[in-house]
Amino acid sequence: MASTYxxxxxxxKMATGDQSGxxxxxxxHNWDILDRISGYxxxxxxxxxxxxxxxxxxxxxxxxxxxxQDGMYRVIKFTGALDSTCTVTIAxxxxxxxxxxxxxxxxxxxxxxxxxILSQGSGANVTVANGKSSVVYCDGAGGGAAVTDALNxxxxxxxxxxxxxxxxxxxxxxxxxxxxxxxxxxxxxxQAGATGDDSPFILTLQTGExxxxxxxxxxxxxxxxxxEAAGTDAILVAAGIAAISEGDFSSSxxxxxxxxxxxxxxxxxxxxxxxxAGTLNLNDNTLQRANLLDYGEVTNAIGATGGGAQDxxxxxxxxxxxxxxxxxxxxxxxxxxxxxELCGFTLFLTDGGSQxxxxxxxxxxxxxxxxxxxxxxxxxxxxxxxxxGTIWHGMVASADSS
Numbered sequence: 001m002a003s004t005y006x007x008x009x010x011x012x013k014m015a016t017g018d019q020s021g022x023x024x025x026x027x028x029h030n031w032d033i034l035d036r037i038s039g040y041x042x043x044x045x046x047x048x049x050x051x052x053x054x055x056x057x058x059x060x061x062x063x064x065x066x067x068x069q070d071g072m073y074r075v076i077k078f079t080g081a082l083d084s085t086c087t088v089t090i091a092x093x094x095x096x097x098x099x100x101x102x103x104x105x106x107x108x109x110x111x112x113x114x115x116x117i118l119s120q121g122s123g124a125n126v127t128v129a130n131g132k133s134s135v136v137y138c139d140g141a142g143g144g145a146a147v148t149d150a151l152n153x154x155x156x157x158x159x160x161x162x163x164x165x166x167x168x169x170x171x172x173x174x175x176x177x178x179x180x181x182x183x184x185x186x187x188x189x190x191q192a193g194a195t196g197d198d199s200p201f202i203l204t205l206q207t208g209e210x211x212x213x214x215x216x217x218x219x220x221x222x223x224x225x226x227x228e229a230a231g232t233d234a235i236l237v238a239a240g241i242a243a244i245s246e247g248d249f250s251s252s253x254x255x256x257x258x259x260x261x262x263x264x265x266x267x268x269x270x271x272x273x274x275x276x277a278g279t280l281n282l283n284d285n286t287l288q289r290a291n292l293l294d295y296g297e298v299t300n301a302i303g304a305t306g307g308g309a310q311d312x313x314x315x316x317x318x319x320x321x322x323x324x325x326x327x328x329x330x331x332x333x334x335x336x337x338x339x340x341e342l343c344g345f346t347l348f349l350t351d352g353g354s355q356x357x358x359x360x361x362x363x364x365x366x367x368x369x370x371x372x373x374x375x376x377x378x379x380x381x382x383x384x385x386x387x388x389g390t391i392w393h394g395m396v397a398s399a400d401s402s
Contacts, residue, residue, distance in 0.1 A: 010057030011033055012029070036068070042076075042104075043076055043078050053089050054089070055071050079104050085127075088116055097137065115130060125146075168181070175193070177190070177192065206218075222237045233265045240268050243256050313334050319348075329358070333362070347381040349373065349379050350377070353372065354376065362389060364392065
């Protein structure tokens with residue numbers, strides 16, 4: 001009875017009573033095959049070849065000695081000079097194998113270097129770029145056999161270490177995005193694939209929430225010194241930038257503010273924000289050494305006062321426009337800045353003399369006398385305080401202005 005051979009590697013299986021007196025030679029040859037399973041070899045592709053074959057075993061081995069093939073090695077480095085991409089067919093198409101493939105080919109002209117395409121049948125192929133390595137497996141499905149990259153969707157159970165300085169993570173079919181280690185400094189993120197105008201590197205922080213409501217954080221960057229030996233406040237988050245929704249998101253709304261957070265002896269909290277409308281809110285904090293150009297002050301347009309009490313709320317604007325009508329009017333001032341700051345507003349008051357106008361008791365007029373207002377016309381009044389509104393200094397900038 002003749003020997004048979006294993007499907008993938010062609011290991012010779014002697015029939016009962018076969019090869020009397022010669023079984024040692026066959027067995028030793030089988031050990032040679034097994035030895036290649038954990039081994040490495042270099043395979044030179046013929047110069048400028050567009051195709052090549054990596055044989056795992058003969059389709060119909062005549063004897064073990066005819067079946068020591070390069071494809072029996074698990075680690076294979078392809079060498080040789082190419083002038084185009086080369087397709088390497090793994091044969092036979094019934095062999096179920098895996099390989100560590102290294103593309104170490106060189107460029108025989110000036111347009112390369114070139115990739116190697118690994119194929120087994122009409123199924124999927126794997127392309128290994130020049131200078132790169134890949135782990136692949138063949139399903140041995142016959143005419144429709146496929147080659148698959150075994151590291152697709154790779155899962156690592158624990159830490160991953162890139163042990164060399166200046167190591168690079170490259171992403172994309174053409175390595176267009178790179179993350180580069182800068183020794184003892186940090187990382188460089190680069191858009192390496194596009195070199196023309198308007199080709200920035202874009203980092204997008206995304207939330208997985210399915211329903212965004214008001215005050216949801218869409219993304220945040222925090223700054224911290226967790227290894228500071230002093231502990232306590234020193235190891236809290238010291239600064240941060242967050243994108244926070246201003247309301248429920250909908251098909252017509254994604255209003256979001258940027259929150260800028262800093263800390264003194266605390267976990268960082270918001271000290272400044274930029275709203276979706278472009279309003280910069282300093283939360284009563286100091287704006288230092290600023291040069292202002294082409295600026296305006298927000299107008300609080302009260303309109304007709306309607307008699308009775310009328311509050312001037314400084315959070316609504318420092319330029320106030322109002323018209324006195326109907327009956328006696330009593331003004332109040334609210335929400336000035338802190339007592340160590342200068343706070344003021346300008347009041348454009350129309351027809352102030354048409355009715356009785358009462359001012360807050362905190363207003364200190366020149367010579368302790370409130371001005372006589374214009375019955376039919378415009379008066380421009382200025383009010384300032386340096387003690388948080390305990391005393392307001394009032395003055396007429398323009399009486400009966402026209």
